[in-house]
Amino acid sequence: MGWIDAATNPQGIMEIFGDDTPPLVGVSLHEVIVGRDGPTLRLRLDLPTYPASPPVKWKRGGFNTVQVELLFGGLTELSLRGVSTHMLVDVDIEANRGIILQVKSEMVNVAAVAASVTISRMEAYLDSERESVSVEDVRDKP
Template sequence: MSGRSKTPERALFLGQRSTTHLSNGGPMSFHIEKINILSDLYGYSPSFNQICLHQLTINWNGPIVQLKFDLHEFPSKPPAKWGAFNTIQVDLSIFPLSLIRVEKFGEGNICNIAIDKVRDNLFEINVTGDSIADIHGSHIRIEKLSAYLNNP
């Protein structure tokens, strides 16, 4: 396998279809609904590392988890209507849930979000950093993308 890890590599939104490699070295593609919104805005797919996690909401109707977070970087060519802003906020939904474990929800909340496809119709979302959570669900969708002026 020359250099391939025995565990799945993290697939952090690498375009509309993301690819991760299994322990046997074969690719496994999966779809994250509306991911093209981010790649169209940035011209590439931004990382979900060093995000600022504002909110983790659990709702029985689904059941569903919604994550609201700021991306670490702002696009170099934002839409004209976002010219005065400096922060992109993403609302991400994971549903229906098969597991949720929240170990802590921190202050400041700088985190990394990693997404793995464990098997057909099962994603594992790991939040690490100031907050720690494991979320398992069948679907992942970007619900909303917005911009605002964040004063440092």
């Protein structure tokens, strides 16, 4: 079971990526936001690959990066250690009597337990520091 299976609303990601939903490995973490209402935790991150057949609007924009915001609702535990200006992390989301979140890198560690995870936002943009990397490019590499 992957991270997408734990989300309450995987349809949007699945429509764009199909069966090639990228794992959350080596993702760029932009934000960690804790809200008292709920309480909630939001993670904003760039997916590691770009879809092979992106929406027309994304093609016209020349975009190369998909960014998602994951909202963890009903937060009951949270641990955050470390911070950096460039956070490449591995994210593990497991549904097991709630949602268990682990975000790990050499610089940053986040652990949380929540009642649910929702994809609250998904958009594409042009990251000038990133080459265009599609799902097909990753699959073809040895």
